[in-house]
Amino acid sequence: MRIGIVSPYSFDVPGGVQNHVLDLAEALIGLGHSVSVLAPADDDARLPPYVVPAGRAMQIPYNGSVARIAFGPISSARVRRWLARGEFDVLHVHEPLTLSLSMLAVLSSDGPVVATFHTAMPRSRLLDTFESFRRITLERITSRIAVSALARKVQVEHLDGGAVEIPNGVSVARFASAEPLPGWPGEGGAIGFLGRFTEARKGFPVLRDAFVALAGVRPGLRLLVAGPGDPDDVMEGVPPALRERVVFIGKVSEEDKARMLRSVDVYVAPNTGGESFGMILTEAMAAGTTVVASDIDAFRRVLDGGRAGRLVPVGDAKALARALGALLDDPAGRAALSACGREAVARYDWPVVAREVLEVYATAIEATDGRVVDVEWAPPRTG
Amino acid sequence: MVGVVALVVLLATYLTWTATRVDRLHARAASAARSLDAHLLRRAAAAAVLAEERLVTELYSAARIALDAGADEREAAENDLTRQLRAVPLPAAEPAADAVVAASRRLALARQVHTDVVRDTLSARGRPLVRMLRLGRRHEQPAYFEIDDPTLAVTATPVPTPAQD
Numbered sequence: 001m002r003i004g005i006v007s008p009y010s011f012d013v014p015g016g017v018q019n020h021v022l023d024l025a026e027a028l029i030g031l032g033h034s035v036s037v038l039a040p041a042d043d044d045a046r047l048p049p050y051v052v053p054a055g056r057a058m059q060i061p062y063n064g065s066v067a068r069i070a071f072g073p074i075s076s077a078r079v080r081r082w083l084a085r086g087e088f089d090v091l092h093v094h095e096p097l098t099l100s101l102s103m104l105a106v107l108s109s110d111g112p113v114v115a116t117f118h119t120a121m122p123r124s125r126l127l128d129t130f131e132s133f134r135r136i137t138l139e140r141i142t143s144r145i146a147v148s149a150l151a152r153k154v155q156v157e158h159l160d161g162g163a164v165e166i167p168n169g170v171s172v173a174r175f176a177s178a179e180p181l182p183g184w185p186g187e188g189g190a191i192g193f194l195g196r197f198t199e200a201r202k203g204f205p206v207l208r209d210a211f212v213a214l215a216g217v218r219p220g221l222r223l224l225v226a227g228p229g230d231p232d233d234v235m236e237g238v239p240p241a242l243r244e245r246v247v248f249i250g251k252v253s254e255e256d257k258a259r260m261l262r263s264v265d266v267y268v269a270p271n272t273g274g275e276s277f278g279m280i281l282t283e284a285m286a287a288g289t290t291v292v293a294s295d296i297d298a299f300r301r302v303l304d305g306g307r308a309g310r311l312v313p314v315g316d317a318k319a320l321a322r323a324l325g326a327l328l329d330d331p332a333g334r335a336a337l338s339a340c341g342r343e344a345v346a347r348y349d350w351p352v353v354a355r356e357v358l359e360v361y362a363t364a365i366e367a368t369d370g371r372v373v374d375v376e377w378a379p380p381r382t383g
Numbered sequence: 384m385v386g387v388v389a390l391v392v393l394l395a396t397y398l399t400w401t402a403t404r405v406d407r408l409h410a411r412a413a414s415a416a417r418s419l420d421a422h423l424l425r426r427a428a429a430a431a432v433l434a435e436e437r438l439v440t441e442l443y444s445a446a447r448i449a450l451d452a453g454a455d456e457r458e459a460a461e462n463d464l465t466r467q468l469r470a471v472p473l474p475a476a477e478p479a480a481d482a483v484v485a486a487s488r489r490l491a492l493a494r495q496v497h498t499d500v501v502r503d504t505l506s507a508r509g510r511p512l513v514r515m516l517r518l519g520r521r522h523e524q525p526a527y528f529e530i531d532d533p534t535l536a537v538t539a540t541p542v543p544t545p546a547q548d
Contacts, residue, residue, distance in 0.1 A: 110407070135503075
């Protein structure tokens with residue numbers, strides 16, 4: 001199958017959508033398909049061979065933050081050229097409701113179009129002003145995919161349409177084979193956390209309190225923290241005597257993330273809510289690390305109701321400390337949980353997820369009888 | 384004068400564009416309906432094969448009825464087939480059961496695509512301009528295909544003898 005994939009965001013800024021697009025493209029290529037990915041990038045940017053640059057992304061203030069997107073006549077011309085040359089059997093765009101290459105591609109094509117919605121809130125204020133613009137974009141999409149139950153709910157309730165739920169994939173082999181960081185996990189045990197620890201909903205203080213309680217009675221226990229932020233914020237509330245046992249490695253690359261997850265005995269996700277999927281849990285399970293997570297809907301689903309990882313009450317540092325203490329003393333129990341975790345994560349392995357996506361492609365192709373062609377499009381007038 | 388000409392051209396462009404849009408939606412609704420029909424037949428055929436292998440009479444007749452159903456009784460017949468399929472164990476290791484599960488999954492996808500395009504088409508037909516100029520009159524009004532979610536769960540452990548009720 002000839003597949004054209006469009007990424008709305010540039011690959012020089014790492015992000016969930018970008019990783020998803022690259023991993024999906026590689027999984028599809030691995031299954032023997034021909035894939036071309038269009039993304040905002042300079043012509044001389046270093047990119048994987050299957051990525052076609054669509055020109056530099058502009059930085060524009062957008063929904064309260066800065067977005068790097070490509071949108072305009074030059075981008076539009078590049079999109080049409082890519083569509084005309086690609087002769088794709090199916091076009092797969094990501095986040096088409098942002099002003100981006102994805103939207104341009106949807107508007108410039110006719111034929112089977114599959115769209116993946118990543119965030120739970122894909123609406124932009126700008127688009128809300130141009131309701132008809134949004135409707136015309138959605139109208140050209142044959143089949144919608146949502147990466148989580150929450151993203152699907154938004155589709156049903158706010159964009160009046162159904163969507164197939166296909167979860168984010170994880171490259172199990174890459175995580176399973178990563179080398180632990182030198183000297184980790186060590187004799188006294190190691191606990192890990194990755195994420196924006198300053199964000200309240202990530203629940204880092206709960207883990208910190210639990211660690212402080214445990215470290216007092218367990219002399220060798222260490223905490224490995226990764227994520228963007230200031231080291232002082234990590235150490236806040238940690239007694240000076242324990243500070244050398246809290247190791248902060250800052251923001252990590254994809255490769256170091258896998259190594260970091262392999263470096264700890266237990267990975268903790270103390271989130272207090274607001275998670276739609278729990279990608280990091282699938283990654284920790286793929287790395288073969290035992291997972292302890294807050295008992296919230298998304299995590300319960302990923303951890304198979306607690307079979308593939310221990311669930312603890314939300315925001316309860318004492319309960320978390322008890323669960324961690326019990327697991328640190330029980331290597332056999334940890335091994336059993338991580339074995340279940342590996343089994344549960346097989347369902348999220350990229351080749352498995354990519355086959356589900358291929359079924360959606362096949363359905364979209366059958367339902368439109370025809371391949372993707374580029375078309376002239378006139379911007380709609382309101383009225 | 385130039386302004387009037389420009390206005391007329393703009394209006395004509397908009398009307399052509401809207402008419403094309405309405406035509407395209409109807410064409411897509413029709414081809415989505417054909418694809419849905421094909422997947423309904425595939426599922427019923429896969430269910431008939433499974434019923435023959437297992438000698439489950441109720442399932443076999445439900446599959447036959449679904450295959451032969453006329454337009455007005457088809458939704459009920461398909462729902463009945465879904466109910467019959469939910470009552471039998473479907474271990475992934477058994478090829479005929481796996482084929483039924485796969486056909487049901489594809490049917491769920493085809494139905495979703497159909498529902499989405501029917502909704503978009505009906506909404507386009509309902510717009511004032513389209514109604515006023517009767518742009519939809521050349522096309523038959525598409526209709527939803529109202530059935531329960533046909534997705535089936537795979538039976539986790541193989542069941543030695545099929546339960547029959």
